[in-house]
Amino acid sequence: MKRPQEYPSSYYGRPIINAPTWKELDVAGYLFLGGLAGASxxxxxxxxxxxxxxxERRSGACATTAITLSLVALVHDLGRPKRFLHMLRVAKPSSPMSVGVWLLSAYAPLAIAATASDVTGVARPLGRASGLGAAGLGAGVCTYTAALIANTAVPAWHDGHRELPFLFAGSAASAAGGFALMTAPLAQTGPARRLAVAGAVAELASERLMERRLGMVAETLHTGKAGRRLKAAKALAAGGAIVAGxxxxRSRTAAVVGGAALVxxxxxTRFGIFAAGMTSAEDPRYTVEPQxxxxxxxxxATAGVRAD
Structure with a gap:
C-alpha cells in the first residue's frame, strides 16, 4: 500500500484551492496602474x-492616462464591459470588489475632468475642484486593490493582508514621485522627490515585514518568476531612492534615472506579488502547512489554559 504524502499534492489530481483565472498582464497591470494613478x-x-x-500638469496627465489604461485592463480581464456595469447595480461595503468599482467610477471622471480643464483652460475652478476630489479618493485607489487580492484564499495574498495595503501605498508613492522626477523641471520636484524616497522606504520595509509574517509561504516571494521580479524590484527601488534622494x-540626468528606476x-513589485500569489495557490503545501x-x-494554547 502506498504511503500518503506528508503534503498531498492534490485531491484526485485537482488543486486544494482554485487559483484565480486572472490574466497576468491585465490584473498585475491593473494593480500597478491604479496605484500610479491614485498617488499621482x-x-x-x-x-x-x-x-x-x-x-501639477504632468502628474495629473499621468493619473488620467494610468486610470484609463487600468480600466481598460480590468474590463479586458472581465471579458465584457457589461460585467463592469453590472457591478454598479449594487453597493456592498463588505466586498472589496464592489467598493473598488464604485471608487473607480467616482475617481476616474474627476481625474479626467481635472486634466481636461488644465489642458484646455476651460472651467479652471471646476477643474481644480475635480483635481482635489480625485486626490481625496486617491489614497483609496492606491490601496483598495490590496484588500481585493487579500480577500481571496490565495495564501501569499491572504496571509499578507496586514502589510499589503502599506506595501501598495509605498509602491504607488514611489512610482508617482518617480514619474514626476522624470518629467518635471528640477526646480519644482522637491516634494515629488521626497514622496518618491519615502514611498520606496515604505515599500521595502512593508515587504520585509510581510516576508517575516508569511513564514514558509514567503518562499514564493524568493523563488521562480516572482523571486526574480521582486529581487529586481528591490534593487531598483533602493537604487532609485538613493540616486533621486x-x-x-541637482542633476537632471540623475532625476530621470532615479525616477525611471522607481517606476x-x-x-x-506588483507583477512579482501577483506571480507569488499564483505560485502559492498552485502548490498545496502553502495551503496545508500554515493550516x-x-x-x-x-x-x-487550549492545552495551556486547561493546565492552568
Missing part, C-alpha cells in the same frame, strides 16, 4: 496648492 492625483493636488504648475535635486521597481501550524498553535 495626490501629488498633482499638492503641486496645485503649492504653485508647481509643471508637476542624493543627486535628483520600474514599482511595476515589478496545520495554526491548528497546532490553537491546540497548544
Amino acid at each position: 492625483s495626490i501629488l498633482a493636488a499638492g503641486a496645485s496648492v503649492t504653485g508647481r504648475p509643471a508637476v 542624493t543627486l535628483g535635486g 520600474a521597481g514599482s511595476a515589478l 496545520r501550524a495554526r491548528k497546532a498553535a490553537r491546540e497548544a
